[in-house]
Amino acid sequence: MLKLHQLFLRTFSLIFLLMLLVLSVTIYFWSKHIYLDQIEKNLSQNIDSLSFSFTNLDNIKYIVKTFKAKTGNRITIIDEKGNVLADSDKNIKQMENHSNRYEIIHAKYNGYGKKIRFSHTLNEELLYVAKKIVVDDKIYYIRLADYTYKIQDNFTELVYQLIAFLTLFLVGFFFVTYYLSLKIKDETNSILEYLVQMSNKKPKQEIYSDFCEEFNKITRLLNKVASRLSKREKQKAKQTAKLKIANRQKDEIISAISHEFKNPIAIITGYAETILNDKELPSKMQTNFLNKIYSNGNKMSHIIDKLRLTLKLEEGKQNIMTSECSLRKILDEIVSDLQDKYTQREINIIGDDVKIKIDETLFSMVLTNLIENALKYSEDEVTIKITQDSISIIDKGIGIDENEINKINQKFYRVSQNGWNNSLGLGLFIVHSILKLHNFELVIKSKIHEGSEFQIKY
Structure with a gap:
C-alpha cells in the first residue's frame, strides 16, 4: 500500500x-x-x-x-x-x-x-x-x-518549446509538490506518533499544526480527546484510590467488629464452659457467672443494635417522634446509670433546666455517648453545662488534634493518636446523624492535653 x-x-x-x-x-x-x-x-x-x-x-x-x-x-x-x-x-x-x-x-x-x-x-x-x-x-x-x-x-518546433516549458514547469511543480508531500508526511507522522502516545495513555505534550486548516482542526480535536482521556484516567485513579481506602476501611471495620465481639464471646464461652464442666460449682459463683454471661450477651446485642441504627441513619430510614422533654430529667437518669459504671468519677451538671422538643430515646443516646466518651478519655471531672440555646459536655482529657476534628463524625472513623479510640467509630457518627434529624448542630472545640468541649446547639 x-x-x-x-x-x-x-x-x-x-x-x-x-x-x-x-x-x-x-x-x-x-x-x-x-x-x-x-x-x-x-x-x-x-x-x-x-x-x-x-x-x-x-x-x-x-x-x-x-x-x-x-x-x-x-x-x-x-x-x-x-x-x-x-x-x-x-x-x-x-x-x-x-x-x-x-x-x-x-x-x-x-x-x-x-x-x-x-x-x-x-x-x-x-x-x-x-x-x-x-x-x-x-x-x-x-x-x-x-x-x-x-x-x-x-508544429514540431512548437512542440519542442512546449515540452521544454512544461518540463521546466513540471520540474518546478515536482519540487513544490515534493516539499508539500514531505510536510504532509511530517504532519501525519506527528499525528500517528501522538496517537501511539494516546494509546499508551502517556501523551508527552499537546500537538499543534499550522500547516493547513484541516491539520489544525485534527490536532485541536486530538488535544481535546487527550484531555478528556487524561481526566478520565485521573477520575479512574481517584476511584481506584477510593476503592483501596474503602477496602482498607472494610478490613479495619471487620477487625474492629471482631475485636468488639471477641471479648464478650470469650467471656461467655469461658463462663459457660466452667458451669458445664464443674457440677459442684457453688450456687453463688454460678449465679455470678450467669450474670457475666447475661451482661456480655447484652453488650453484644447493644453492638448489633448500634450497627443497625447506623445503617438506618445512613439510609434515611430512621424516623423520629418528638415531644417536649426536660433536659435535666434526661441528664439525671443518664448520669445515675454512668456513675454506677464509673464509680470513682465526678459528673457535674450546671445551669437551669430547659425543655426542648426532641425524640427522647434518640437524644438520650446522643448525651450518653458524649458523656461516656468524656469519662473514657479524661481522668478529671466532667462538666455538663445547660443554657437556653445549647448544652455542652466539657472534659479535661487528652484532647483531639485539630486535623482530626472534621473527620471524627464520619462513619467508622477512629482516632488512635494520643490514645483517642472511638471504639467501632460509630458513636460520633450516630450522634451527628441523630442531631441532623433534629436540625441541631454539634460544635467541637478541643486542644491537645487540655481537654474537649462538645456543644449541641438546638
Missing part, C-alpha cells in the same frame, strides 16, 4: 502527463487551423495581385516564373477546358487535364475554390486556391498552392 505522499506524487504525475498529451494534440490542430487560414489568406491576396497583371497570355511563362521567385508559391494557369497552360513547378506536357479538380470546379461556379490535397506530381500535400478570371472574353483559372509541410515543421 502506498503512503500518502507517494500517492500524491503519482496522481499529480499522471495528471500532468495527461495534460501534456491533451495540450499537444489541441495545439497541433489549433496551430494547423490558424496556419492554413493564414496560407489561404496569403494565397488569396497573391491571386488578386496576379490577376491584375494578366492582360494577355503572351508573356504568361515569364509572369509565372517571376511570381514563383517572389512568393515561393506554386502557380498554375488553366484554361476553361481544364488544360494546363503554364506551371511554375512542373512541365505542362506531363500534366493531365484539371477540369475535374475540386478547387477548379468550385471556382467555375463560385468564382473561388480551395482544397487541401496530396499532389502526385510533386509527391507533397498542398493547399490549393483557385480563382476564375476573364482575359479577352475568355475564362481562365489562376491556381496558387503552398506546401503544408511547413505546418509540421512549425
